[in-house]
Amino acid sequence: MALREIRVDSDPILRKKSREVSEVTDRIKLLVEDMIETMYEADGVGLAAPQIGILKRICVIDIYDETGVKVLINPVIVDQKGEYLDTEGCLSIPGVSGYVERPAYTKVKAMNLEGEEFFLEGEGLMSRAICHELDHLDGVLFTDKVIETDDLDETDEVNEVGE
Numbered sequence: 001m002a003l004r005e006i007r008v009d010s011d012p013i014l015r016k017k018s019r020e021v022s023e024v025t026d027r028i029k030l031l032v033e034d035m036i037e038t039m040y041e042a043d044g045v046g047l048a049a050p051q052i053g054i055l056k057r058i059c060v061i062d063i064y065d066e067t068g069v070k071v072l073i074n075p076v077i078v079d080q081k082g083e084y085l086d087t088e089g090c091l092s093i094p095g096v097s098g099y100v101e102r103p104a105y106t107k108v109k110a111m112n113l114e115g116e117e118f119f120l121e122g123e124g125l126m127s128r129a130i131c132h133e134l135d136h137l138d139g140v141l142f143t144d145k146v147i148e149t150d151d152l153d154e155t156d157e158v159n160e161v162g163e
């Protein structure tokens with residue numbers, strides 16, 4: 001496993017649309033391992049492949065609950081309900097956070113590392129993390145959706161979604 005460099009700010013790769021993964025090869029498995037390691041090293045809740053310069057539809061999420069890390073390959077949203085407003089940040093936009101409205105519930109269909117289809121659903125932070133990471137696969141950043149910038153001071157608690 002190896003740490004990968006996280007692309008930040010105006011890096012044009014963050015604005016590109018990622019391509020579907022046709023097959024889960026050993027190379028893809030290695031990439032996913034690196035993504036997980038890189039996410040943990042950066043204390044992130046999620047990481048999408050374009051954030052490390054790879055335009056493939058892959059993201060990893062861990063909201064640090066009891067269910068462990070999620071690997072989503074070619075994820076597609078199949079259901080969403082409700083909405084809620086909370087703060088977000090992104091490892092690719094260091095030092096910035098803001099309020100973004102996201103669905104309160106999201107269900108996605110994706111492929112796992114065995115190449116099998118599965119469903120992942122989540123509420124609250126998990127729903128937010130899924131939406132944030134899937135946006136990265138289409139070149140969309142949370143700052144595109146910010147309703148109100150959160151003026152951070154040292155005492156603020158921030159959900160570091162996507163970091």
Ligand code: NI
Pocket residue numbers: 089090091092132136161162163
């Ligand atoms: Ni992000």
